[in-house]
Amino acid sequence: MSEDGQHGITLIAFVGSVFSPYYAWARRRGRGDPDDHCALNVAIYSKGQGRWAMTERGRKHCARSASQFTVGPSQLDWDGQCLTIDINEVGVPLPRRIRGRIKLWPQQLFGYSTPLDEAGRHRWGPLAPSARIEVDLSAPDLKWQGHAYLDSNEGDEPVERGFHTWDWSRARMRDGSTVVFYDMQAPGQADRTLSLRFTPQGTVETIETPPVQTLSKTGWRIARRMRSKQPVQLHEQLEDTPFYQRALLKFDHAGEPLLAFHETLSVPRLVSPVVQAMLPWRMPRRA
Template sequence: MSDDGSRAVSVIAFIGSVFSPWYRWSGRRDPENHVCINVATYGPGGRFTMTDRGRQALRKSRDSFRVGPSALHWQDGALVIDVNEISAPPVISRVRGQIRVKPVAMSSVEMLLTPDESHLWRPFAPNADIEVELEAPGWQWSGHGYFDANFGTRALEEDFAYWTWGRFPAAGGATCFYDATRLDGSTLAQAIHFDHDGGAHMVDPHPKTEFRRSLWAVKRETRADPGYRPRQVLPMLDAPFYCRAAVKTRLDGEETVGVHEALDLTRFRTRLIKPMLAVRVPRRAGWRFPD
């Protein structure tokens, strides 16, 4: 997110693109044949790109990950993301440039999201600096960000009905909230504070507080001081089953703006969603690197 709060960017690298209808229709048998670097920009002139590619478009090593014309690699302590994608309808255009994410410190935290370890969250760098240099007017800025990863051996909708996640700068670091309702009726409610030196400790979650639903009426809730009502301050991604936004809340008397996500997996399971997603997530199975 930019320092002035007016723009933001998200990048997700997938092996086995969990929200791709093509991966679901394939039976999810071959994750490396459904890879993607999803880049979305939020604010004036924002774009959304998410192209599902085949295994011939994948190259990876210890320090780099490349899918088609875009790539991530580590350089001088920073995660460098080279972007070269085409945005999805309704505005089709090239999204090209570079994003640098430099962790303030690395964390060793590993959180199980299900008791049988089928889903795992790794917040590698909950505190990071970010520099954005994209080839578009106004898309040269710096700000704060984070770097994390999710791993799973089953589809999300096989284990979860609903979840929310939030990362909020707070008290010399960042606090992350992970709340979920599993299909078996059990729940997850975790709150972790990360210091700038990489230290982490569990904190008592603040009260769960609902706030205004998304444009697609996805239920939204996060943690806040008693009596405080969180609110959206920058819209990001709004889909029938998912919402990402910059949200203002208050934690221990400190107002803070962070990134919040709400995911309704009951909706995601419905058959109607997959054809709708195919419009926004094109499949380019035949892409190959030039000789």
């Protein structure tokens, strides 16, 4: 988010794109090579200049090492202090160019990783819960600075084998700490919840898990919820799709009014045949 709160951007670099219908079809044929299903998802949230791109690319268009990841004409590079992301993508459904450079400087690097499922086949952890970001785009013409968050997810199996639904949120506190709630649900099973605070000093603290606050359903009728002792207010709906939603929420935590990025994933919706048939319209592929 920009310092003035007027601009936002989300980027996700995929190896073995978890939402890819092409990867799912390849796995069913016994040819599920994750390096043949890479993508850089770019979502820009700026009034009048919003863009969204997620073109999947095959192995011959991609390369990765410990410090660099190339996905077609786009590239991510880590020099030990700064993550530089050079973007050259075409948006969908309107074919508008997204081009420019983003730089992210972690405030504190974390080596924290934790299993999300009982078998430990799915893991998550923030690399930089608090960071400084600089956005310099020529298409659209956007230049701003602000605060950012960087994390990592990895899995040894398809997401539908480990999860049913989850709600995830993160918020930046006044002292620079980042609060994260990871709330996972499955029919007939007890909720699995992570309630964590990542401090500027590099420590990870388990915090009290607040009660559930039920939110209004999305336009696509996705049920969602948030962990908070007080009622939660929808500030802005950023994404609303048949299986996934992203929003900004206002809530209170530890006596502070906070603004949280909040996401909900419905795995049954994701793997439904109807949604899988729709996804290529939003996720084109270059083999």
